[in-house]
Amino acid sequence: MEHTKTIWSLLETVTDPEVPVLSVVDLGIIRAVQMEEGRPEIIITPTYSGCPAMDMIRMNIRITLLQHGYKDIRITTVLSPAWTTDWMSEKGKEKLMAYGIAPPTPVPVVCDLGLFQHNEAIACPRCRSYHTTMISEFGSTACKSLYRCEDCHEPFDHFKCH
Amino acid sequence: MNAQHLIDFSLHLADNTLVLGHRNSEWTGHGPILEQDIALSNIALDLIGQARYLYQYAARLMNADGGNKQEVLEDMLAYLRDSWDFRNCLLVEQANGDWGKTILRQFFFSAYQYYFYQELESSRDPELAAIAEKSLKEVSYHLRWSSEWVIRLGDGTEESHARMERSLDDLWMYTGELFLPADYEQALLPVDIAVNLTTIRPLWEERVRQILSQATLTPPGAVMQKGGKQGRHTEQLGYLLAEMQFLQRAYPACEW
Numbered sequence: 001m002e003h004t005k006t007i008w009s010l011l012e013t014v015t016d017p018e019v020p021v022l023s024v025v026d027l028g029i030i031r032a033v034q035m036e037e038g039r040p041e042i043i044i045t046p047t048y049s050g051c052p053a054m055d056m057i058r059m060n061i062r063i064t065l066l067q068h069g070y071k072d073i074r075i076t077t078v079l080s081p082a083w084t085t086d087w088m089s090e091k092g093k094e095k096l097m098a099y100g101i102a103p104p105t106p107v108p109v110v111c112d113l114g115l116f117q118h119n120e121a122i123a124c125p126r127c128r129s130y131h132t133t134m135i136s137e138f139g140s141t142a143c144k145s146l147y148r149c150e151d152c153h154e155p156f157d158h159f160k161c162h
Numbered sequence: 163m164n165a166q167h168l169i170d171f172s173l174h175l176a177d178n179t180l181v182l183g184h185r186n187s188e189w190t191g192h193g194p195i196l197e198q199d200i201a202l203s204n205i206a207l208d209l210i211g212q213a214r215y216l217y218q219y220a221a222r223l224m225n226a227d228g229g230n231k232q233e234v235l236e237d238m239l240a241y242l243r244d245s246w247d248f249r250n251c252l253l254v255e256q257a258n259g260d261w262g263k264t265i266l267r268q269f270f271f272s273a274y275q276y277y278f279y280q281e282l283e284s285s286r287d288p289e290l291a292a293i294a295e296k297s298l299k300e301v302s303y304h305l306r307w308s309s310e311w312v313i314r315l316g317d318g319t320e321e322s323h324a325r326m327e328r329s330l331d332d333l334w335m336y337t338g339e340l341f342l343p344a345d346y347e348q349a350l351l352p353v354d355i356a357v358n359l360t361t362i363r364p365l366w367e368e369r370v371r372q373i374l375s376q377a378t379l380t381p382p383g384a385v386m387q388k389g390g391k392q393g394r395h396t397e398q399l400g401y402l403l404a405e406m407q408f409l410q411r412a413y414p415a416c417e418w
Contacts, residue, residue, distance in 0.1 A: 049211030049300060050183075050204075079215065080292035082299055113276075113302060115310050136197035137307060138204040146197065162299060 004033045007040055010068055014060050018053045018141050019159075021099040024061065028087025031078060039072040040065060045083045047162070048142040085162050100125050102147065102158040122158050124149035134158075163349045168287070169223050170249060170346035171356055173239065174391060175290075176216030177250035180240055181399070182271055183209030184406050185258055194261050201307060205268065208300040213240070215293045241410035245399045249344070252390040253336040255399040262315050262322065263329035269308035270333065273369045274340045275301045277362035286354040309373050316377025323378065330374075331382050338386025340366070347391075 011030055016022045024030055024044070032043040042061055046054045058075050065073050085104035093103035102122050121130045129151040136146040137160075144157040186206035193199025217236035224234040254271055258264045279301055282294035315322040341359045343351070350356035374381060389395065409416060 046211075046296070048208060049215065049296060050207030050209070051211065052207070078292070079296040080288075082296045113306055113309075115306060115313070136201065137303070138197070138201035140200070142204050142207055 003035050003040070007033045007042070007065065010064055011042070011061065014057070014064050016053055017056050019096070019099070019101065021095045022092050024057055026089045026092030026095065028089065029057070029083060039074065040070050041074040041076060043076050043078055045078050047083050051142055083162070085159065096159055097125050100156060101144070102156060104159045104161045122147055124152060124154065125156055126154050127152040163353050163355070165223065165227050167346040167349040168355065169220055169227070171350055172216050172220040172223065172290070174249035174344065174346070176213045176220060176239070177248045178254055179209040179216065180213035181248070181250045181402065182254035183213060184402060185254065186264070186268070188258055189264065202264070205304050205307070208304070212293065212297045212300075215296070219289050219293070237410070241407045245395050245403055246393040248395065248399060249393060250390055251336070251339050252387055252396055253333065253340065255390070255395060255402060256333060256336060257398050259329065259332065260325055262325040263332060265308055265311045265315065266326065266329045266333055268304065269312045269373065270337055270370070272301055272305040272308050273366050276305045277365045278357050281357040281362060285357075290355065312373050313377045316374070316379040326377065326379055330379055334381050335384040335387050339388040339390060342388055342391070344391040
């Protein structure tokens with residue numbers, strides 16, 4: 001029990017290499033931490049199937065735990081239930097905003113098949129204006145889309161709903 | 163059904179996604195505009211990620227099956243099999259052509275994958291069901307994006323319309339195979355593992371009819387081609403594998 005608590009707090013220090021302000025706990029990809037005869041098992045779920053950061057995240061979790069004396073670490077990947085941005089912590093969403101990335105919205109309105117939809121209202125992380133336009137549904141990483149603020153004219157990333 | 167059927171089915175799904183993912187990745191750095199270059203590269207990543215889940219699963223099944231002296235790894239399945247071992251549909255291996263042809267190929271396949279994964283989500287095989295559940299969220303993006311582009315180009319300028327007509331002539335003949343079950347699919351159907359292709363066919367046809375009509379495009383009459391699911395491919399696949407597998411063939415077991 002003590003150990004799993006310690007491991008959870010160690011995982012708070014393992015960050016997403018693409019979005020370094022977010023820990024893997026903030027991201028919501030740690031599904032469980034278990035101890036079995038002194039051997040930790042971390043159960044994680046990937047964000048996007050093709051996310052290249054996942055291999056690095058697994059390695060960083062392993063290194064962090066090894067550095068703190070844990071051995072025989074098992075990292076198990078589960079796919080179901082599939083990860084959703086609803087699992088991102090509120091703290092994580094605030095960190096994203098402060099970092100300049102608009103966080104995912106609570107109600108995913110563009111996750112359906114309707115074509116040429118009006119973009120959901122995304123606040124500019126810089127000036128908080130909702131007068132923004134989507135430039136591209138796909139951004140610098142699989143999890144982000146690209147927006148522009150029509151008031152302060154800054155382009156910004158939006159962590160899209162998923 | 164036997165263990166080989168499930169291995170073949172998993173490889174068929176994996177090969178579909180790897181081959182199309184690789185085709186899309188050929189656009190990386192060459193897209194018509196930066197945003198769409200990134201979009202297609204993102205879709206390539208999703209597809210290759212799905213291929214990895216499926217190859218990992220196929221490798222586990224092959225290792226559990228015994229008989230293999232050497233442990234099978236996902237990379238061996240992607241890089242060390244030859245074209246007659248690949249079980250992908252002919253559609254996904256077709257050369258990129260211009261942007262319009264790439265878009266149309268993606269649209270046909272995303273529409274297929276969308277309805278296919280919806281059914282596979284309730285497969286009796288828990289691993290395939292989980293992969294389908296995960297992948298479906300990504301395929302929804304792909305389908306929406308490619309549908310919009312088919313409409314934009316088909317109902318666009320005279321030039322873009324003419325190119326889409328040509329692409330339709332080139333690709334339509336490869337869509338029939340999507341709904342022809344291979345022997346491994348037929349064997350897995352009574353045990354509720356594979357997807358019943360006759361169930362999803364009308365859904366795909368309706369979606370395609372709607373989008374093509376909005377795009378002011380009419381599908382040609384064509385003799386449908388088949389064979390990819392059985393390992394009989396068009397010459398296009400050979401060129402793709404020659405490039406994709408070069409490094410592992412030249413430097414076996416090379417890693418970085």
